[in-house]
Amino acid sequence: MKGASSFPGKCWTWFRALLFALLLPALAQGLTEGQARLLDRLAEEALKADPAYLQALADLEAARASLGILGALSAEAGASLAGEYGQVAPSYRLALSLNLADLFRDRGPALRALEARAEAARREARVRVAEAFFRWLAAREAARAAADGVEAREAELKALQARARVGAAAPHEVLAAAERLSQARLALYRANLDLALALEDLARAVGLPLDALRGLLRPLEEEGGTPGAPRPPKGP
Template sequence: MRWAFLLFALLPALAQAPGLTQEEARILDRLVEEALPRDPGYLRALADLEASRQTLGILGAVSAEVGASLAGEYGQVAPSYRLAVSLNLAELFRDRSPALKALEAQVEAQRREVRVRVAGAFFRWLSAREAARTAADGVEAREAELKAQQARARVGGATPAEVLAAAERLSQARLALYRANLDLALALEDLARAVGLPLDALRALLRPLEAQGGTSVAPPGPRGP
């Protein structure tokens, strides 16, 4: 898990890197906030820490015994109650800070693990999103190239072989776009699993990125010639 802690240590620097905008960094923080209360490991560590805190102080050293009995004399019956409270001084003054610190460290470790998992999935989605945008631009360029070759062919400036070659390059660009769209869809599903959100809720969180340009959260479909 050394790589995980290394990645977490690098996250502040990555958030300030030119490739990660302020809005993307904000959304990453929001995704981590959504993932934490849905992570079983983090919730268990948090529950253990809270239980340990509840046993600190005098309440954790006090034990009580409550009972009731009936006592009668000359045929008369009267209730008799007893309450025994004991204070364990050794328990009261026992230093629990090492155990408490260990549980706090466990909570922090689980928090880091969640953040690393979400950040990794988020960065992979950003990469797939950029690849899909590049592939879409490639299709546009190849479509323009094919139209130009067809126009040249009509006036005798291009051979049929050149037109066919341009059409083949367009076909390859469309195939690359299809693969990029598939990778983007898979990356989106991986991010949804990492955060613990359904796809619709995740898309709603990612939607502000569309206002800053780039590809849509939903992968674009193939374009016509």
């Protein structure tokens, strides 16, 4: 029953990965050159530690190594002790055998299946990284938009307070502006929390510690990120 109950969840995960893989080329076209390079780098890092991909590669290399006469050749070695009248003399044997059935068997389909499995594991790892990467980009843009919202609400409140001091704005207008500022700050807090979670998800997808991942993302932050986003302030 446990396996049956998890089947719909597995189907949805597979369907979501397939859908994202189909949309990935279109999404990648919207990346800047720096973002595209970074995505490729993150995918390469993920493949270095992806268990499914590494196992598929190992199986493929083992299958390729077994091709030809060396793969059909087997050896058996042993040693025994024999003697008479209480004297013991060593006896050695070495046997070689050639399996002609294995030698002439067509292993093309098996190799192609292993190659397809390795390619599928590589593609799945890349899709997983790309999905997390796009979520992080979206979360970062949402956080930047929320920060801009806070700045706008702060400016609005200051303007209304200045007008209220000269009697050009009613007290309830100032209170409403203060409430909007409070809501904007709450939205910024939530956006920053979503950004932190997205960064952790990306680190897990790539298989890197957060500090190492931040090091890879730093050049992108220095470039200003996605098009239209405000550049980070320069140092003095």
